[in-house]
Amino acid sequence: MEFRYLGRSGLKISEITYGNWLTHGSQVENEVAHRCVRAALDAGISTFDTADVYANTKAESVLGEALKGERRESLEIFTKVYWPTGPGGKNDTGLSRKHIMESIDGSLRRLQTDYVDLYQAHRYDTETPLEETMQAFADIVRAGKALYIGVSEWTADQIREGHALSKQLGFQLISSQPQYSMLWRVIEPEVVPTCEELGISQIVWSPMAQGVLSGKYLPGQQPTEGRAADEAMGKGMQGFMSDDVLTAVQELKPLAQEAGLTMPQLAVAWVLQNPNVAAALIGASRPEQVEDNVKAAGVKLDADLMAKIDEVLGDAAVRDPGKTAERAPQQRVA
Numbered sequence: 444m445e446f447r448y449l450g451r452s453g454l455k456i457s458e459i460t461y462g463n464w465l466t467h468g469s470q471v472e473n474e475v476a477h478r479c480v481r482a483a484l485d486a487g488i489s490t491f492d493t494a495d496v497y498a499n500t501k502a503e504s505v506l507g508e509a510l511k512g513e514r515r516e517s518l519e520i521f522t523k524v525y526w527p528t529g530p531g532g533k534n535d536t537g538l539s540r541k542h543i544m545e546s547i548d549g550s551l552r553r554l555q556t557d558y559v560d561l562y563q564a565h566r567y568d569t570e571t572p573l574e575e576t577m578q579a580f581a582d583i584v585r586a587g588k589a590l591y592i593g594v595s596e597w598t599a600d601q602i603r604e605g606h607a608l609s610k611q612l613g614f615q616l617i618s619s620q621p622q623y624s625m626l627w628r629v630i631e632p633e634v635v636p637t638c639e640e641l642g643i644s645q646i647v648w649s650p651m652a653q654g655v656l657s658g659k660y661l662p663g664q665q666p667t668e669g670r671a672a673d674e675a676m677g678k679g680m681q682g683f684m685s686d687d688v689l690t691a692v693q694e695l696k697p698l699a700q701e702a703g704l705t706m707p708q709l710a711v712a713w714v715l716q717n718p719n720v721a722a723a724l725i726g727a728s729r730p731e732q733v734e735d736n737v738k739a740a741g742v743k744l745d746a747d748l749m750a751k752i753d754e755v756l757g758d759a760a761v762r763d764p765g766k767t768a769e770r771a772p773q774q775r776v777a
Contacts, residue, residue, distance in 0.1 A: 444487030445741045447721045450617030451642025452591060454560065456519050458715055459740050460490040460646060461733070462724040463502045473505055475728070480509035482730035486737040490519040492620075492646065492724055494565055495550050496526035503553035511555055518560075521646075522550045523595060523620075525565035527776050537775045538568035538576040547588050562589035563620055567601050570775055577605060581612040593618030593646070598767050599633040606641045616643065618721070621767070623647035625656060625713050625752060626683055626692075626760050633764040635719045644721035647714050655683040656710035658696055662686040682761065691759040698751055702744065707732075711739035716749065 446455040461483040463476070480491070493506050503522060510518060524546040527536040534541050547562060562583060568576060580592045592614060594605060602619060609616040619638055621630045623645065630645065638645065651657055663686060682688075699709040711723045725736045753760075 444489075444737065446489075447644070449561070449591070449646075449721045450615070450644045452615055452617045454519070454591060454617070456490040456646075456722050457488045457740075458722050459486075459488055459711070459737050460492050460521075460722040460724050461488050462492040462648065462726050463506055464494070464497055464648070464724075464726055473508070475730075476505050477509045478730045479727045479733055480506070482727070482733040483737075484513070486733060487740075488733075488737065489517060490521070490722060492521040493554075494523035494526070494563075495528050495546055495553075496523070496565065500528055500549065500553060503550055507553050507555040515556060520554060520556060520559050521561040521563065521593075522554065522559050523563040523565035524550070525568065525595075531776070537571055538564055538579075539571045540575055540579040543576065543579040543583070547583050551588060558587055559589050561591050561593050561618060563593040563595050563618070564597070564605075565595050566772055567594070567597050568775065569773060573604060573608060577608040577612055581609075581614050584614040591615050591617045593620060595620035596622070596767060596771060597634075598771075599637040599764070602634065602637055602643065603641065606643065616641075618644050618646050620646045620648060620724075622649045623714055623717075623720070624650050624652040624710060625695075625756055626652040626688065628760050628762045629764050629766040631762065631764075634767065635717070639719050645717070645719050646722045646724060647720055648724045650714040650723045650725070651707055651710045652683050655688070655692060656695070656706060658692055658706040660684065660689055660692075662689040662693070688759045691756050694755045695752065698748060698755065702742075702748060704739070704742065705735060707736055708739040708742070709744075711736055712742040712744055713749075713752065715739065715742070716744055 445458050447458050449456050491506060493502050495503060524543055525538055529535045583589045594602060606616045623630055699706050714720055714723050727733045
């Protein structure tokens with residue numbers, strides 16, 4: 444495993460970070476989840492990312508149990524706040540001071556820790572003044588409940604405004620957690636340059652484009668396994684499931700073989716070539732998936748291979764920076 448600094452801070456994290464978005468507390472049994480976490484630890488992963496909304500708080504509880512007994516100082520534990528939790532009442536969502544202050548205490552209790560290393564705004568809250576949100580984060584940092592603050596799926600302008608307020612309030616905004624992969628490059632034109640300027644790193648989710656870059660989905664064939672085969676999750680993948688995209692992805696297979704990598708390893712290694720990326724988030728429903736994906740750590744892809752990937756994917760890759768704002772919630776869910 445290799446480690447990278449997160450933003451312009453002194454915090455180092457494992458460049459492969461374990462996330463439990465779609466697995467713990469919902470898709471896999473707790474015993475399997477614990478074995479996946481153990482596989483991550485055995486592979487040298489020290490950084491674990493979750494959120495209170497995952498499985499409506501159950502994912503945090505599973506992760507807390509799985510990490511019990513580990514030396515806390517050797518781990519970096521991240522969680523998030525924004526989406527509805529609990530019964531989804533009027534104040535059970537968003538980035539109001541009330542919701543943030545109540546949520547951090549709930550997360551710490553479920554994770555069985557006195558603090559999180561990184562507390563992240565899971566989306567931008569259009570209904571709460573940003574000053575209120577950032578003041579709440581500042582107070583959480585001063586109380587020692589979080590060491591650093593980050594954001595997820597914020598636009599470049601939102602990140603710039605949040606960063607300015609964080610400096611005024613005396614804490615560090617050090618990370619952005621967007622979707623990023625060979626097929627989804629919307630952060631490259633605006634978010635990445637802004638973050639490079641401000642000293643903020645990316646912790647990217649879905650480096651395998653929700654499994655599409657594994658190559659298991661074939662053009663012209665109805666998926667029978669994976670997320671695309673699930674009606675609910677498949678709806679969010681339609682942009683990646685066109686025959687044109689799936690055909691282009693199949694053409695990556697010889698490039699992966701040439702590099703001595705599996706398709707998932709190539710996908711994870713690709714996002715790690717971006718110097719503004721501090722970590723790629725991987726999830727797993729089996730320990731073997733962790734063991735395979737971590738082999739992307741430390742891999743250097745040469746310029747010729749990167750150019751061939753661009754040539755193969757062509758217009759299949761989405762690059763429009765407006766997609767971040769377009770896909771963001773315009774109002775709170777509750």
